[in-house]
Amino acid sequence: MRWACILLPQLALDHALRQRDDPQAPLALLSGPANRRVLQTINGAARDLGLRPGMALTAAQLLSRDFATADYDLAAVERCQQFLAAWAYRFSSQVSLHYPRALLLEVHSSLALLGPWPRLEARLRAELDSLGYRHRIVLAPNPAAARALANAHDGLAVAEHELPRAIERLPVNRAGLPGEMATALTRMGLRQLRQVLQLPRAGLARRFPPVLLEQLDLLLGHRPLGLDFYLPPDEFATRIELNFEVESHQALLFPLRRALGDLAAYLAGRDSGVQRFSLALEHRSGAPTELKVGLLAAERDAGMLFELTRARLEQLQLPAPVLALVLTARDLPTFVPECRELFDPRPQQNQSWDQLRERLRARLGDEALHGLNAHADPRPEQAWRPHPGMAPPLSDRPRPGWLLAEPQPLREPLAHILTGPERIESGWWDGGDLRRDYYRVETRNGQRAWVFRGAGTDEPFQLHGWFA
């Protein structure tokens, strides 16, 4: 077994930075009661302004006013961890959130598919970077050792036989021991775990609570660590709170792109696609505006989902400024990637028909695209259906290529009648009864038209189609 520990040293800050357009701008996360706000964490740019964690907000504002603030949101951190566990689930079936702000992955069984380890590690790092999370990654033979080594190292990969040496060199205060115990050991002059391990076990057991020996055994792999593994949820929901009231679509696009990127990462982990999802825009008062996006086939490409949602969002009228957006996806069918032929006759084919159809539907409306099918009905109005399919033709009489949606009086001067009359008398069963004599005629301009008049009457001709 080989365990990777991905330590997320500044999860809350990363989460806040992810929602901002410019991650380089100074930002401080605040905690504490309203009358004494304290800077909990700050990013590098804020540190350059002279701010320090633990500083009171009032003191910080004396130093500089050029920094943004946000709440240190514990619930958001929890959601982030869940999301990252879902992301990590793509790489391993055993993902655990046993330690806070750290992901544990059993990667030994994944290496056959995704390995070797340096390649998998590079991939993990690249994806975390693009998601916007700072991280440290360590590989070790057991989860406790991976977690403890991640305190002191980044990019370390420890094999089974190297483990004792690596653990011995670990500083006592980084070994995952409770705080007062680490302090007590340090005061005794024990700075490295090697010194602790050299002491007799019986003496340690007498002087310290059992936690110490347990942790040492866990680190060295003498005792297994019971982990509860992450189980992916059956639906995806994410909520992004905006920092100010947004009134234009343009400003919604950035958080939307983030939300859809998360959705795509989650879908890839479950190997499913999304067919329907809803985007709710929350306002200060009143019901949220809901935008439902339906696709004809399951998709999971983040860029495509974004393009489609953007096209629909741009048509939406915002009744009030938006404070937050919630993305919910419940219908997650299996994703079947489209197959492309190796020897495609069109090498430049850059967009499949499915993608194109979704694009067209997104801009023109769901009803704008339809197929065409013949229908076995003698009445011209009923002889076609807007669904693709194959129906046998009813008769071999000549029929016009163009049909007018509504018959209209024939205005063109008539030259002569080519064929006719052909009586169409039908429809008694559904109330759309008609009795007409149809003629093929030619006008003086040389147009071939399909005209009719009431059966057995001398009414003026009604134009119903063109033999084009």
Added chain:
Amino acid sequence: MNASVIALDRLLDERRVWKGQPLGPAVGTQPSEHAALDAALPSGGWPEAALSEILLPMPGRGELQLLWPTLARLSRAGERLVLVAPPFLPYAPAWQAAGLDLQSLEVIRANEEDALWAAEQCLRSGSCGAVLCWPRQASDRALRRLQVAAETGQTLGFAYRPASAAHNPSPAALRLLLEGPARVRVLKCRGGLAPARAIAL
């Protein structure tokens, strides 16, 4: 000796040199299936990966019969055919009788502005075999966009336009004027001189 060098290919293309023995008509990869028209066009059929314009003074002059054989051939080959904002309802029994596989046919309803956009998207995507559109007041710029999109997506593009547009220049690779029910005049064809006479189909 003549100082100017004239490429032989060009002379032959312009069809001003009689070659002694008549060659069989050039076989294009996109024949229109009308023998007389194919023989008159330099590519032996529709220009590939380009926009063709069909100008007609009024509906009902055989504008669909001109294209149906091509569309039927493409649909049997499994290519997708898209009609962008047709002026009337395509009457399914007639299209079926013309040999088209209706399952390959898609109709897009859109207003004038969106129709140009949709036609361009369809042409550019390269996932359609032929795209038919009916731009009523298309500017030169819009037509050029369609032409470039057809080149990019390597798709046959057909634009039906009113005959009044015949006097204006157009970026389309081929321009046909429908003079009568079965008479076509070639106004412009890329890669050769347009035949002077009207062609009876």
